Amino acid sequence: MEKPEKRGMIDTWLDKHRSLYTAATRHDFVVSIRDGSVDLSSFKTWLGQDYLFVREFVPFVANVLIRAGKESGETSDMEVVLGGLASLNDEIEWFKNEGSKWGVDFSTVVAQKANQEYSRFLEALMSSEVEYSVVLTAFWAIEAVYQESFAHCLGDGNKTPAELTGACNRWGNDGFRQYCLSVKNIAERCLENASGDALVEAEDVLVRVLEHEVAFWEMSRG
Numbered sequence: 001m002e003k004p005e006k007r008g009m010i011d012t013w014l015d016k017h018r019s020l021y022t023a024a025t026r027h028d029f030v031v032s033i034r035d036g037s038v039d040l041s042s043f044k045t046w047l048g049q050d051y052l053f054v055r056e057f058v059p060f061v062a063n064v065l066i067r068a069g070k071e072s073g074e075t076s077d078m079e080v081v082l083g084g085l086a087s088l089n090d091e092i093e094w095f096k097n098e099g100s101k102w103g104v105d106f107s108t109v110v111a112q113k114a115n116q117e118y119s120r121f122l123e124a125l126m127s128s129e130v131e132y133s134v135v136l137t138a139f140w141a142i143e144a145v146y147q148e149s150f151a152h153c154l155g156d157g158n159k160t161p162a163e164l165t166g167a168c169n170r171w172g173n174d175g176f177r178q179y180c181l182s183v184k185n186i187a188e189r190c191l192e193n194a195s196g197d198a199l200v201e202a203e204d205v206l207v208r209v210l211e212h213e214v215a216f217w218e219m220s221r222g
């Protein structure tokens with residue numbers, strides 16, 4: 001049986017910002033995938049924008065990896081982040097295949113404003129001035145929103161179109177859920193030893209990730 005999760009700062013913040021978390025994980029676009037009413041041109045827009053996002057996300061995760069090697073108390077932390085980086089390698093290949101399947105030519109896709117703003121936010125988090133516990137909180141939130149969203153599309157009673165189940169499985173599978181839990185545990189452990197200022201910043205960063213994720217889904221409306 002799975003160990004019951006210990007409640008930490010992240011769960012407290014999620015309770016406090018529940019409606020924003022729900023907005024990020026149950027966006028109309030996600031719900032439309034689950035109920036089968038999704039507009040395929042929205043899906044293609046999301047696909048192109050997310051491909052560009054993932055390319056910006058790789059250096060962010062690489063930065064987390066470097067910091068995990070230097071600043072984490074436990075050697076296994078680095079392995080968790082390395083696993084995430086490795087799956088991004090597969091993810092880029094997956095995007096390329098999906099691009100060909102759906103006729104989306106990524107070389108002509110231009111990052112929309114919400115995407116550019118999200119990338120700038122990631123870049124700011126890569127500064128050495130930002131505490132590791134804050135960076136890990138952001139990292140967890142970015143991954144967790146996709147995990148929760150796409151797992152919802154695979155849940156009981158879904159009418160997700162067969163051609164979109166690959167996308168949903170990518171982030172909604174149990175391995176990705178376990179990986180998100182591992183990242184959350186690392187973040188929680190770091191937050192236990194964080195200063196008051198870092199805790200304030202981590203909560204703010206969590207809220208900002210959720211806002212960026214909502215804005216990101218919004219791009220699919222075209």
Ligand SMILES: Cc1ncc(CN)c(N)n1
Pocket residue numbers: 050053054057142143145146213216
């Ligand atoms: C916008 C967004 N957020 C999160 C993920 C998951 N790595 C993603 N691919 N794109």
